[in-house]
Amino acid sequence: MPKDYSQLIKKLISLEPKKVDDYFHSRHKKEFEKINCLECANCCRNLGPLLTDSDIARLSKHLKIKPSKFTEQFLRIDEDNDYVFKTMPCPFLQDDNYCSVYEYRPKACKEYPHTDRKNILGILDICIKNTEVCPAVANIFNKLNNDKFLMKT
Numbered sequence: 570m571p572k573d574y575s576q577l578i579k580k581l582i583s584l585e586p587k588k589v590d591d592y593f594h595s596r597h598k599k600e601f602e603k604i605n606c607l608e609c610a611n612c613c614r615n616l617g618p619l620l621t622d623s624d625i626a627r628l629s630k631h632l633k634i635k636p637s638k639f640t641e642q643f644l645r646i647d648e649d650n651d652y653v654f655k656t657m658p659c660p661f662l663q664d665d666n667y668c669s670v671y672e673y674r675p676k677a678c679k680e681y682p683h684t685d686r687k688n689i690l691g692i693l694d695i696c697i698k699n700t701e702v703c704p705a706v707a708n709i710f711n712k713l714n715n716d717k718f719l720m721k722t
């Protein structure tokens with residue numbers, strides 16, 4: 570069952586957006602100094618990014634196939650009308666958890682798990698969802714939840 574962060578959310582939305590960003594960005598930095606994504610790869614196994622036209626153009630060029638061939642081979646259109654991978658785990662995830670197209674990976678992969686983005690309050694629902702997939706995001710929320718100073722401010 571997802572953890573209840575309702576008190577934390579109430580607290581966060583009462584704060585200045587800049588202050589919330591500062592909290593998250595500092596926690597994000599600390600978590601990703603400790604976590605080794607190569608020992609996890611949960612996002613590449615379970616979530617999958619959406620792919621933009623420029624992602625498709627870049628990846629197909631790298632793979633030396635036409636964008637139409639790339640789309641036909643790897644992608645489907647989801648319920649939000651976005652291109653996503655046909656199959657998960659991601660077809661480019663290797664057995665050692667390395668990404669075989671890392672330099673060319675979709676923008677959404679680069680941005681995941683979003684906790685270093687500006688305006689965290691605007692994507693709080695996405696971040697909370699990500700606590701169920703990404704241990705770094707779960708740690709960020711747990712630490713904030715237990716931060717007595719934050720909860721008092």
Ligand code: SF4
Nearest residue numbers: 613659661662668678
């Ligand atoms: S393209 Fe690479 S980074 Fe993106 S989901 Fe696939 S394996 Fe992971």
Ligand code: SF4
Nearest residue numbers: 606609610611612703
């Ligand atoms: S789920 Fe989070 S910790 Fe795991 S590989 Fe993805 S970004 Fe890294």
